[in-house]
Amino acid sequence: MLPYEKEVNQMTGKTNDTEQKIILLTIDLINEGGVEQISLRNLAKQLGLTTGAFYKHFANKNDLWLVVTKQxxxxxxxxxxxxxxxxxxxxxxxxxxxxxxxxxxxxxxxxxxxxxxxxxxxxxxxxxxxxxxxxxxxxxxxxxxxxxxxxxxxxxxxxxxxxxxxxxxxxxxxxxxxxxxxxxxxxxxxxxxxx
CATH class of the missing domain: 1.10.357 (Tetracycline Repressor; domain 2)
Structure with missing residues (x-):
């Protein structure tokens, strides 16, 4: 189980909360290598999502950054x-x-x-x-x-x-x-x- 999955389970009691998984994986990736290393396409791929499925949760990178900043x-x-x-x-x-x-x-x-x-x-x-x-x-x-x-x-x-x-x-x-x-x-x- 990846670090973000453990945190999702602790925070939500769920394993299928896609938006939380995106947020927590983003936080893990920022912590590991900084924001410059993150592409939405690779983020979606790591979560097993299509780019279209990703955009159902976040309109763009700035939308994701805002939610991650709040988190x-x-x-x-x-x-x-x-x-x-x-x-x-x-x-x-x-x-x-x-x-x-x-x-x-x-x-x-x-x-x-x-x-x-x-x-x-x-x-x-x-x-x-x-x-x-x-x-x-x-x-x-x-x-x-x-x-x-x-x-x-x-x-x-x-x-x-x-x-x-x-x-x-x-x-x-x-x-x-x-x-x-x-x-x-x-x-x-x-x-x-x-x-």
Whole structure:
């Protein structure tokens, strides 16, 4: 059984959910070799589908990328749920989330690259989107952080600063220009929220 089939069985309890199989195989292929290596024809072939059958589920590659981006955002949200359930303040939650994300840039660089920088992320992902679970979590935490620390800063400005740091540092890690440094992350977050 392939990795995506195991995940389909765990997620849906089914073995014949074609759309989920397409999504999960796409995630596996992105993780293994990046998005550039994926063709819809080969994806359909690996699943035993005709190209026409594939197009019954996804109109084009961008349609598939959007659904995969939403699934990866949901997966990330589920992975972060234990952090969010702890009785941490928002600063600590953001710090813990940043650690998880930055370590993922080290362990799953292709998936993180896709999540943040695929064509869908660039065009359909905006700061006010509610379709992407992970983005909503971060927006809510930034709002709480401002309230808890009585910060005088625009929510969008702080969000962009935090997001830019995480993405930029993540790219440095992904490209092996540096390695994850927990103390650097803590110091940077502290500097960003100083009154």
């Amino acid at each position: 990866l955002s949901k997966n990330m949200s589920l992975e972060l749920a234990p952090i969010l359930q702890k009785k941490y303040d928002s600063k600590t939650k953001i710090l813990e989330i940043a650690k998880v994300m930055l370590l993922k840039f080290q362990t799953n660089p292709n998936l993180m690259d896709f999540l943040f920088f695929n064509p869908t992320s660039k065009s359909d992902l905006n700061l006010h989107s509610t379709e992407f679970n992970f983005l909503k979590i971060m927006n809510d935490l930034v709002s709480n952080l401002i309230t808890e620390n009585k910060l005088i800063i625009d929510k969008q400005t702080l969000f962009i600063q935090l997001w830019s740091f995480i993405q930029g540092y993540g790219l440095l890690i992904r490209n092996h220009a540096t390695t994850f440094d927990e103390e650097l992350v803590a110091q940077t977050l502290h500097q960003l929220i100083k009154e």
